[in-house]
Amino acid sequence: MASGAGSPFSLRPMPAGDRKPKNLAEFIARMNVHSDGFRNVREDDLHKEIEAQKHGAGDSTNLDSTDGSDTENDAESSVDLRAARDEILRNIEIAHRNAMLTLDFVSLLLSKETPVQAGMTLSPELREMVGIGTLGATNLSASNLTKARVQENKLVATGRKLLDINNTADSILSAAARLQKEISLETKYWAEVLAVSDSGWSVSRLPQEPQTMGVKFGFSESGAEFRANSLAPMRRADDGSVNLDTGGLGGDSKRLLVSIEKDGKVVGRSSLPEVLSEDAPLESRVLEARNSIFAQELWHEINREGRTLLSYNVRLESSAVTYGLDANTNIVFKLVTLGDEADLGGPPDSNSEDGNAETICTVLYLLLSYGHRQNGRKRSQQPLLSAAQGRQAHPPHYLLRPILAYLHFEGLVQRCIRFLSDLTAILQSAGITTAAYTISESPVTLRSLLPASESLLAVLLDPLSFRAELTITPEARLEIVGHTFTAQYVTGQFRVGLLPPAGIPSGQGGDAPAAGDGNTPPDNTTANPLFRAFPPGDGYPSLDEVLIYVRQAIPRVLADRYEGLAAEWTAAAAAAAERGGQHESPEWIVSIDGKAVRDHDTEDRGVRFELYGTAAADGDDDDDGDGNYGDDGSDGGGGDPSRLRELRVTGDLFADGKPARRSWVWTAAGEEAEEAPGGRLDDVVRQVLLCP
Incomplete structure (x- = not known):
């Protein structure tokens, strides 16, 4: 269609589609529609057509089946375009006429009310034909809305608004009350939570x-x-x-x-x-x-x-x-x-x-x-653990062990005090006034580098120790040192050391051995007699063995002491006997077990010292006559070594020319069990040894 030179419209029809087959399938379908189809297509004709196209003659030559198809297609295309154009123009004309008629109708209807405005849109043909204001409209029935009804509707609407406002106000007041209650509850709740947080939680x-x-x-x-x-x-x-x-x-x-x-x-x-x-x-x-x-x-x-x-x-x-x-x-x-x-x-x-x-x-x-x-x-100092290591349970804390160690230590100290108290009381009742003891525990020293709480607990977990000094005679002195350790096992370690004689400071002079050195005997004759008579061991696993050692050492100290006194007494008696014409004087020695002083020549005379505990029987005399009374230092009845009962001195002497045996017993209460007149231990031993 040509450019719209004679038409006031710019509308154009849709372009007609090409009637040629789009692909081989469409071409075959069209060929099959014809009555002959592919029947008239021969190979010779196709070769001829190909040769003709090669020589330029194919433009005007075609197969019999398609001859004249282009001419028909062009004619059909022209007819279709004209028909489409006419259809569009006809529809446009109809729409234009309907619009103009509607405009004239509305303008004529309004010309009665507003003739000036309506006349501007009214067509001249219709104005000349019917004039202005010739068409009008009126209300066929009156409205039921009266002024009273309108006023009533206004009052109803106003009342409804007031009711809605009242309901809204009530809802707001109720919400405010609930909000106030919620605020008070939340204030109370958060005040307690804040107090807990301020307390450090x-x-x-x-x-x-x-x-x-x-x-x-x-x-x-x-x-x-x-x-x-x-x-x-x-x-x-x-x-x-x-x-x-x-x-x-x-x-x-x-x-x-x-x-x-x-x-x-x-x-x-x-x-x-x-x-x-x-x-x-x-x-x-x-x-x-x-x-x-x-x-x-x-x-x-x-x-x-x-x-x-x-x-x-x-x-x-x-x-x-x-x-x-x-x-x-x-x-x-x-x-x-x-x-x-x-x-x-x-x-x-x-x-x-x-x-x-x-x-x-x-x-x-x-x-x-x-x-x-x-x-x-420990967790802050050690490297990051693996998942398996992190799931491992911690070993049990040491809670009971320190308490068990402390109670055990206190029990050891009390037993040692009871033993030393009974021992010194027995010796003092026997007239050995130099017998005394002192005991002290390790001082509590807080560590300045640790906090006070940790320092106190570190002291509790440290090994506990005590030290006791026992003076039997001025020459025989010893110390007992005990330690209690708290680790995986609650164990104790004890040591017995020998001290220099009284008046000789520890470590002074070549004749004063160091305390606790029980293996090297001194050259000084005033040194501790236990160095040569009964030296202690290197260490003891329990307090019972320490107390047994002390119980065995006491008779040996007494025997060593009275051996020297017996020599002095015998020398004095011999000097007196020589002046009286008598020259016989025995020689006194310490027995093999170290607990008795015997006559070297006959061994029929002498004294024996024994220390018994509470479990010993009263009849623990020398039944077999060998002069041995409890050499092992035990109680005989398996009693507590820390409990002492008595010091027993047994004397072998001649009474009326016949051998006799007499016993003297001293207890912690100071009682002496002897029928014959007696006194202090010195007097008893002197009486036995110098008995004619």
């Missing part, structure tokens, strides 16, 4: 419930099961207070109770706090939860360590751990519920040991805190 959101606040009251270095229960949710109650959820602790507050039993009766018990009231401040409830989980962990660690201390007389029962201090005394550890009288088992029979029980309980808590601190220090 760690407050954070719960990992599983980010909308809930929680407080951490446990210890970072506790076991995994206790760390998991050391974070308590702080939920808001209906009244705004904080409801501390400590369900992981079992609900009830726990404490460790230490009881001391003697002969089956409770003579001491550690104190327990009062049950916390329900309306207690949140800080107090958090502190109570901390104390409760701390007591539970302490009880758990005591049971773990107690399984490794069965050889130390520690017994694990269903609800208690018992340590047998001695045959009559037990220390019982138990986890009790506060306010439950059934766990306490009734009131104690006595309160004499309450202080010791309270001290033991306090030390256990301090030791567990010290263990936590040591674990934290």
